[in-house]
């Protein structure tokens with residue numbers, strides 16, 4: 001009844017199964033993976049720290065990510081933040097729990113976020129931090145910015161993506177100095193929505209390392225499934 005009423009008023013339907021009603025129905029939400037796995041891209045950019053992802057980038061998750069990033073469906077940030085929180089947990093399992101986590105969102109292309117007045121990745125990381133904060137100290141810091149010019153990565157291959165983003169990001173010092181004052185010791189995780197070739201994550205990692213902050217891992221909502229004989233990307237949908 002509620003879903004039908006919502007559909008009547010909002011004209012929405014589930015991004016997973018197209019059922020009229022909520023943008024993500026209860027069944028599709030339950031079907032989302034809750035278990036993160038190492039998601040190494042093939043080929044792996046040299047020096048990339050371990051990337052973790054909670055879902056493969058298809059089906060409902062793909063719709064959620066695209067809707068959140070490109071269609072202004074900002075209410076998806078909570079579900080996406082929950083998936084990202086699982087990846088953050090997995091990436092930090094072996095780390096000293098008394099040391100805070102410092103989550104650094106991958107920056108949007110210059111201008112992209114400002115045009116919309118909403119930074120999708122940063123908002124999603126903040127939602128994930130809210131979940132993880134119940135278990136350990138965590139802070140989100142926009143330490144890395146994109147200085148462009150970088151073209152949209154869609155449609156580019158692994159090498160082109162690497163060439164496109166290399167050297168495109170940097171860590172402006174005021175933000176960094178502020179964080180280092182507050183968090184002199186922290187485990188740094190790079191956070192993003194999707195790991196595709198790993199080029200973006202590797203560039204964020206490089207920009208952080210250039211100012212002396214070495215990330216210990218990458219946490220992402222999803223990873224693309226490689227069609228080549230790459231590593232198996234982990235289990236299918238799990239409940240819980």
Ligand SMILES: [Zn+2]
Nearest residue numbers: 014017025028
């Ligand atoms: Zn559904």
